[in-house]
Amino acid sequence: VFEPIGFDAFGIHSENYALKVGVHPMELIPRNVANFRRQLERAGLMVDWRYAVDTTTPEYYKWTQWVFLQLLEKGLAYKKQAAVNWCPFDKTVLANEQVIGGACERCGTLVEQRLLEQWFFRITDYAGRLLANLDTLDWSEGTKSAQRNWIGKSQGAEIAFIVQDVMEYAGSAMATAGQSGELTAKAIEIRVFTTRPDTIFGATYLVLSPEHPLVSTSATDDQRKEVAAYVARSAKQDLVSRKTSKEKTGVFTGGYATNPATGQPIPIWIADYVLMEYGTGAIMAVPGHDERDHEFALQYDLPIVRVIANETHTAEAPIGDAAFLETTGCHLVNSARFNGLSVSEGMSAIVTELAAKGAAIPVVNYRLHDWCISRQRYWGPPIPMIYCDACGAVPVPEDQLPVLLPALEDFRPDDSGISPLERATEWYHTTCPSCGAAARRETDVSDTFLDSAWYFLRYPSTDRDDVPFGDAMTRKWLPVHSYIGGNEHAVLHLLYARFVTMVLHDAGFIDFEEPFTRFRAHGMIVREGAKMSKSKGNVVNPDDYINEWGADAFRTYLMFLGPYEEGGDFRDKGISGVKRFLDRLWRSVHDARTEGALDADVQRKLHQTIKKVTQDVPRLSYNTAIAAMMEYMNAMRSDERTPHVAEVTPLVQLVSPFAPHIAEELWSLLGNATSVFDSRWPSYDEALTIEDRITMAVQVDGKTRGTISVPRDVTQEQAMEAAMADQSIAKFVVGVPRKIIFVKGRMLNIVL
RNA sequence: GCCCGGGUGGCGGAAUCGGUAGACGCAGAGGACUCAAAAUCCUCCAGCACGAGAGUGCUAUACGAGUUCGAGUCUCGUCCCGGGUACCA
Numbered sequence: 001v002f003e004p005i006g007f008d009a010f011g012i013h014s015e016n017y018a019l020k021v022g023v024h025p026m027e028l029i030p031r032n033v034a035n036f037r038r039q040l041e042r043a044g045l046m047v048d049w050r051y052a053v054d055t056t057t058p059e060y061y062k063w064t065q066w067v068f069l070q071l072l073e074k075g076l077a078y079k080k081q082a083a084v085n086w087c088p089f090d091k092t093v094l095a096n097e098q099v100i101g102g103a104c105e106r107c108g109t110l111v112e113q114r115l116l117e118q119w120f121f122r123i124t125d126y127a128g129r130l131l132a133n134l135d136t137l138d139w140s141e142g143t144k145s146a147q148r149n150w151i152g153k154s155q156g157a158e159i160a161f162i163v164q165d166v167m168e169y170a171g172s173a174m175a176t177a178g179q180s181g182e183l184t185a186k187a188i189e190i191r192v193f194t195t196r197p198d199t200i201f202g203a204t205y206l207v208l209s210p211e212h213p214l215v216s217t218s219a220t221d222d223q224r225k226e227v228a229a230y231v232a233r234s235a236k237q238d239l240v241s242r243k244t245s246k247e248k249t250g251v252f253t254g255g256y257a258t259n260p261a262t263g264q265p266i267p268i269w270i271a272d273y274v275l276m277e278y279g280t281g282a283i284m285a286v287p288g289h290d291e292r293d294h295e296f297a298l299q300y301d302l303p304i305v306r307v308i309a310n311e312t313h314t315a316e317a318p319i320g321d322a323a324f325l326e327t328t329g330c331h332l333v334n335s336a337r338f339n340g341l342s343v344s345e346g347m348s349a350i351v352t353e354l355a356a357k358g359a360a361i362p363v364v365n366y367r368l369h370d371w372c373i374s375r376q377r378y379w380g381p382p383i384p385m386i387y388c389d390a391c392g393a394v395p396v397p398e399d400q401l402p403v404l405l406p407a408l409e410d411f412r413p414d415d416s417g418i419s420p421l422e423r424a425t426e427w428y429h430t431t432c433p434s435c436g437a438a439a440r441r442e443t444d445v446s447d448t449f450l451d452s453a454w455y456f457l458r459y460p461s462t463d464r465d466d467v468p469f470g471d472a473m474t475r476k477w478l479p480v481h482s483y484i485g486g487n488e489h490a491v492l493h494l495l496y497a498r499f500v501t502m503v504l505h506d507a508g509f510i511d512f513e514e515p516f517t518r519f520r521a522h523g524m525i526v527r528e529g530a531k532m533s534k535s536k537g538n539v540v541n542p543d544d545y546i547n548e549w550g551a552d553a554f555r556t557y558l559m560f561l562g563p564y565e566e567g568g569d570f571r572d573k574g575i576s577g578v579k580r581f582l583d584r585l586w587r588s589v590h591d592a593r594t595e596g597a598l599d600a601d602v603q604r605k606l607h608q609t610i611k612k613v614t615q616d617v618p619r620l621s622y623n624t625a626i627a628a629m630m631e632y633m634n635a636m637r638s639d640e641r642t643p644h645v646a647e648v649t650p651l652v653q654l655v656s657p658f659a660p661h662i663a664e665e666l667w668s669l670l671g672n673a674t675s676v677f678d679s680r681w682p683s684y685d686e687a688l689t690i691e692d693r694i695t696m697a698v699q700v701d702g703k704t705r706g707t708i709s710v711p712r713d714v715t716q717e718q719a720m721e722a723a724m725a726d727q728s729i730a731k732f733v734v735g736v737p738r739k740i741i742f743v744k745g746r747m748l749n750i751v752l
Numbered sequence: 753g754c755c756c757g758g759g760u761g762g763c764g765g766a767a768u769c770g771g772u773a774g775a776c777g778c779a780g781a782g783g784a785c786u787c788a789a790a791a792u793c794c795u796c797c798a799g800c801a802c803g804a805g806a807g808u809g810c811u812a813u814a815c816g817a818g819u820u821c822g823a824g825u826c827u828c829g830u831c832c833c834g835g836g837u838a839c840c841a
Contacts, residue, residue, distance in 0.1 A: 101837090142756045146836055149755060154840075194841060207841095248839080278840045285841090291753090292839055367840055487756095487835080524835095529763095560777075561764065566757085569764055577777040583791095615768085624766070627776035634776090640793075697772040702822045704772050728808090741821050747771050751821050 002477050004459040005040070006053035007033045010061075011448030012090050012106050015379035019412065025379050026407060029056055039542050044551050044660045046677075051462045055451035061381035062402035063458065063468035064451050067500065068373075068384060069395055070507055076122045077373075079393065084372055086114035091413035092376045093118060095447060096369050097150075097492045116417050118374040119383060119444065123499045127151055127366040129513075130498055139519040140565065146490035152367025156195035157351045158280060159360045161206055161257040163188050163218065163268070190214055190257055190268070193279030193365055196286065197354070198346035200261040201335040202307035203284035204297070206268045207250070210234040211276040218268045220254030227253055227270060234272050248273045248296050259284075260359040261335075261350065271296060279365055287323065294323035308343065309333045371496065373447045376419040378411035380445030388432035388439040397433050403441070419443040452493050453500040456480050456515060469510075480516045487521040494519070520620060523567025525558070540570055552659035553579040559622035559658060568623075581630050582659055588637065589652065589666045592645045602647055603688060605635040610684035613654045622658070629654055645670065650682040698723045699749040700732040708748075716742040723748060 009029045018025040033054060040047075053060055071077040085094040089109035093116060098105045123130075131151045134144045164187050190206060208215055210231045219227040230251040250271030259266050273292055274283050287297035287304040297304050304319050308330050315333035327343040338346050354360035374383070382403045384396035396403055406427040411420050421443040422428055432439040460473035479501075485493070497515050505513040525540075526532065532539045545554045557575040562568020609632040616625035632651060636643045649670055656663035656676045667676035695707045696719060706729040708722040719742060724730050733750055741749040 140757095142835080145756050149837060152837095152840070156841080192841080196841080273839045273841095275840065283841050290841070292841075295839095365840080490836080563765080571764070571778070574764065574778055580792095581777090587792095619768090621768095623764095624776080627766075630776055695772080699771085699822070702820090704822095707772065739821065741771090743771060747822090749771080749821055 002051075002460065003047050004051040004053075005045070005047040005049075006055070006455055006459070007036065008055045008448065008452045008455065009033060010056050010380045010445075010451055012092065012375070012377060012379075015377060015411070016090070016106070018379070024407075024409075024411075025056075042546060042551060043542055043555055046660065051459050053455055053458055053462060055381075055448075055455065056379075058402045058404055059465060060455075060458065061405075061451070064381045064446065064454070065384040065396070065401050065403060066398060066468055067450065067454055067504075068446060069398060069401075070509075071121055071503060072395055074503065074507060076125065076503060077119060078122065079117055079119050081115060081117050082120075082372075083113045083115055084118055085111045086116070086417070087111055088415070090377075091415055093372055093374060095372045095449070097371075097449075097495070114417065118372050119446075120370040120372050121499070123371045123496075124366060124368055126499050126502055127153070127368045128364075129502060130368075130495065133498070133514055137514060137519070138517060140487070140521040143487055143490045143494065143519060143521050146487070147495060150368065150491040150495065154195050154365045154367075156193060156363060156365065157197045157354075157360045158191050158193050158363045159197065159200065159260065159284065159354060160189040160191050160358075161260065161266075161284065163190060163255060163257045188214065188217060190218075190282050191280045192282045192284045193363060194284055196289065196347070197351050197360065198332060198335075198338075198341075198343050199286040199289045199307050200259065200284065200350055200354075201332075201338070202286045202288045202305045203259055203261075203266065204287060204303045204305055205266050205285045206257050207271045207274045207283050207285050207293075207296075208253075208268065209274040209276040209281040210270055210272060212270075212274075212281045214282075215253070215270055218253040218255040218270075223252060223254035226251055230270060248292070248299065250296060250300060252300075260354055260357070267302070269300070277369070278367070288319045289323055289325060291323045291325070294319070305334060307332060307334050315339075371447075371499070373450055374444040375447055376417055376443075377413050377445055378405075378408060378420045380448060381405065381451065382421065383442045383444050383446050385442035386430060386432060386439045387442065388435060388437055390437055391432055391434045391439075394432055394434045394439070400433065405445075419445065421445070449492055449496050450500075453496040454504070456483075456497070457501075457504070457510070474510060478510070479512045479514060481518060483516040483519045484522055485519070486524075490521075520565055523562065523565055525561070525567050525570050527570045528572075529569060545575070549575055549579055550582075550661075552662045553582055556582065556626060556658045560626045562623060564620040564622055578626075581626075581633060582655075582662055584633055584637065585648075585651065585655060585659075586662065586666070588633070588643045589648050589669060591642055592648050593642050594645050596644065598644055598646060599641075602636055602643075604691065605632050606647060606650060607684040607686075607688040608632075610650060610654065610682050611686075611689055614681070614684070617657070626658060652676065653679060653682050694745060696745075697747040698726075698729050699747065700729065701752055702749060705729045705732050712745055714745075716740065716748070719748045720750075723750070 009032070014025055014029060018028050021028065055061060055064070068077060085096065085099050086092075087094055087104040087107065087109055089107045090104060093114070094104060094111065099111050103110050131148060131153055134147060137144065190208070192206065208218065215227065215231060248271060250269050253268045253270060255268040256265035257268055258264070273296065274281065285293040285296065285302075286307070287293040287302060288306050289308055294304065296302070306313070306315065306317060306319055306324065308324060308327070309315065309317065310326060310330045313333075330343050332338050332341050332343070332346040335346065338349055341349060351360055351362055355362070382405055384401060384403045386394045386396060388394055406421070406424040408420060408424050410423070413420055421441070428441050428443065430439055430441055431437065457469045457474065457478065460477045461467065461469040464470050494516070501510070501515040502513045504510050524531075527538045527540060530536065530538060542554065553575055557578040560578055561570060561574060609628050612628040613625045616622070616628070629651065636647050652663050652666045652670065653676060656667070660677075663676050667679070672679070690712065692712055693709055694712050696710055696714070697704050698706050698708055706726055708719065708726060710719055710722055720740065724733065733752065735752060737750045737752055739751040741751065
């Protein structure tokens with residue numbers, strides 16, 4: 001087993017902490033890393049420190065920059081001006097994944113929208129694969145489902161609605177209905193995305209997002225002023241209030257488009273409930289069968305038509321006060337030649353027919369957005385790009401990596417949207433790698449999640465400075481066979497790491513495309529029933545507990561207090577049970593006898609315990625493994641019995657992964673010259689785990705009425721005889737049993 | 753709203769295939785040892801009813817149905833808690 005560890009200490013969280021305590025991160029981070037390492041070693045963490053990584057060292061981020069260049073080369077990294085999430089407190093942009101309910105995931109400040117030039121990774125190109133591969137991964141179900149939702153695949157169609165006779169007039173365009181154009185009249189199309197093409201006969205109006213490029217084109221002269229005012233108002237409104245308030249507002253453009261299914265003109269509206277970021281930024285509104293459209297139609301008095309019905313509805317049945325959303329067992333009505341088709345038949349028939357006319361194409365849409373990796377902050381790996389007036393954006397050549405992060409005294413971010421790195425003038429002004437002329441460096445640093453999106457590839461090769469990862473070692477140890485982390489990384493780290501791994505696979509650097517074959521999300525440990533938080537002051541500081549109880553009791557208790565994947569409740573008093581167990585182990589070994597016979601019952605319990613622990617550990621069932629060892633301890637010491645050396649020795653080995661310090665000491669005391677961790681894991685004999693007499697439950701009519709002690713391989717007849725011999729059972733058996741259920745070695749049920 | 757988890761004694765939690773519900777531990781009660789305390793060791797500990805007692809019976813895994821000889825476990829419905837996500841068309 002190769003188990004390394006690393007420190008990912010770039011990023012806003014570290015930088016903010018540095019600002020708070022007033023120490024430069026270049027000084028602070030190594031100090032904190034040293035403290036973490038001290039605590040981990042003190043707690044007995046057994047990892048291979050020779051292969052540790054620290055993402056803030058030039059030896060590491062050289063290769064983070066290299067990863068960026070690989071994406072750039074493949075056309076998967078690009079810079080664009082876009083409306084991005086801006087955190088006014090942290091003074092930087094954030095990825096969509098870092099915005100939680102409209103607020104910054106780090107500081108909780110409400111996020112604003114800003115139009116800025118940013119670097120993006122084309123993770124959307126991989127949306128289909130990122131989704132499909134999930135089915136092949138042995139991951140916690142909750143984590144997979146969070147990724148599925150985030151990627152958000154929607155199957156549907158893009159449909160074109162034609163707006164006739166849009167006239168060029170005085171340098172702007174306008175649309176008028178039912179008027180043949182003389183001068184420069186032309187037709188334009190508005191494309192919408194829908195997952196319900198079957199309802200197109202019920203599309204009674206179109207809605208454009210206020211940011212839609214055709215907004216002004218669609219507006220007629222008499223509506224122009226009103227439309228412009230509405231668009232201006234919604235542009236001023238920030239993203240958060242627009243997303244949190246469910247109030248729908250809108251304005252009629254005056255224009256009409258033709259519904260390609262009915263051939264009828266329908267009005268074009270602009271409304272804030274349609275988002276520019278998703279689909280085409282325009283929708284066909286079907287108020288009969290969509291909640292939002294229904295609400296809007298009621299508010300603005302737009303027609304509502306039923307096109308989907310179940311057996312109880314007639315085609316004329318009104319929709320009522322809520323949209324009709326059912327689909328199973330429903331059929332199409334008011335849909336001309338498609339009437340009577342089921343919803344799914346209707347979908348494909350309508351798309352096929354519209355597609356033949358060139359008015360529709362089947363489309364898959366994803367909710368996932370490209371990954372914004374630019375950060376206008378100091379504490380991160382500089383993005384290795386140089387801007388030259390003659391050559392444009394030029395990547396830093398690989399042999400000039402790393403682009404070192406300059407030691408900048410005042411690294412405080414400001415509100416300008418420009419990274420503090422611009423103030424490192426000597427660093428900022430450089431020469432163009434391509435033409436040698438004066439040039440400027442990119443001042444943004446990359447998102448910390450890029451550091452952690454590939455670090456697992458680095459571990460086996462930390463001794464190499466000529467390559468990010470060596471072939472032989474990578475093949476030997478990767479992909480990661482067992483990965484454990486918090487579920488809060490489901491749509492962050494775990495998604496980005498999968499994406500970067502796929503890209504590196506496609507570029508031919510590695511021969512696998514999924515980084516983690518098995519992933520388990522650990523649970524959350526709460527303290528006396530409450531979430532731990534610094535502000536509440538109820539966090540568990542390992543140093544205090546190790547001082548009071550010892551490292552072994554502390555770590556064994558952490559594994560005992562609850563199921564690993566569900567977390568548990570850390571209670572200060574609970575640790576005493578584990579401490580008592582370890583004390584008993586200590587005394588048992590010290591007092592162990594070498595003479596006298598072994599007890600058959602204790603031997604059986606020993607083999608059962610070895611079996612149980614051996615099976616529980618790979619399943620992460622640490623709490624039950626520890627419980628089993630406690631049971632064995634109780635059996636070994638029952639009736640004030642003194643355990644034999646042969647009985648305690650294997651227990652010391654079983655305990656060693658949980659309480660390594662005590663185990664090592666006791667192992668030595670037992671006369672071993674080498675480490676307990678170099679000894680063979682104890683084995684068990686299946687035959688010796690089996691009890692020869694068992695206690696079998698006897699039920700009468702399914703109710704347990706007693707137990708009988710019988711040989712393990714008892715037959716039904718013998719069991720019946722034993723059961724009837726027991727008065728407390730026999731008294732319930734009146735008359736002749738109708739049926740006898742006998743499960744060998746388990747139970748007997750007498751049915752009357 | 754939707755998607756994942758989850759709901760078992762005073763508490764944390766066990767029950768791997770549908771087969772004795774409550775392992776193991778905490779807290780609690782009683783006892784031994786001790787001048788005393790700590791530590792250690794022993795006994796009891798789901799609830800209710802009946803019984804002097806050994807014990808006996810009934811009820812219990814959020815709630816209500818169902819399947820089954822038998823359900824904490826499977827199916828359907830409802831409620832509650834935790835997490836994720838959301839004008840995503």
